[in-house]
Amino acid sequence: MKTYRQYCTVARGLDLIGERWVLLIIREMLDGRRRYSDLLRGLPGIATNLLAERLRTMQRDGLVECTDGGRYVLTAHGEGLRDVVDAISRWAWPLMDQPREGAPCRSQ
């Protein structure tokens, strides 16, 4: 992820969560730990090497940890993104009147 190089909380946050798929990976883990295969199933369309890359970056940034059992779990810092995910969800709710084609979201 290229940093925005701005001294601003919004830009600084987006440096960590602005990359494509990151917030959907967070969404998948808000209900609990997930195996790599669970994440792949919950994120149709993501390439397996891209998921691996995102998880590495998210671990480096302290959002996600890998447990002994090979499951991914949010850190407390990652869990703090629930408010962001919820805010996006509330904002986008009216858009669902005109749903696009797609698989149902696991968290709904």
Place this chain on the structure above:
Amino acid sequence: MKTYRQYCTVARGLDLIGERWVLLIIREMLDGRRRYSDLLRGLPGIATNLLAERLRTMQRDGLVECTDGGRYVLTAHGEGLRDVVDAISRWAWPLMDQPREGAPCRSQ
């Protein structure tokens, strides 16, 4: 922006606001209407053609309008993103203990 093609409020929202720079453009307009040159100044690093492209897409998606005076202003729907921007800002606040080099954010 590629759509995630998921029937999920989070994914649907990110289809509109997940592209790089979009939420920072929104941030710039939360305090009021902005000229194109104001936006360029407030978003160091954005290419002028990329800003134009983002504004076109955001107008198409109903987030932004262009006024007679050539200023850009948030629609009510775009204004609704204040909660999302605020949630990211709150989440990222602790990260500012270790600021990266960069210009101060206009909204701070």
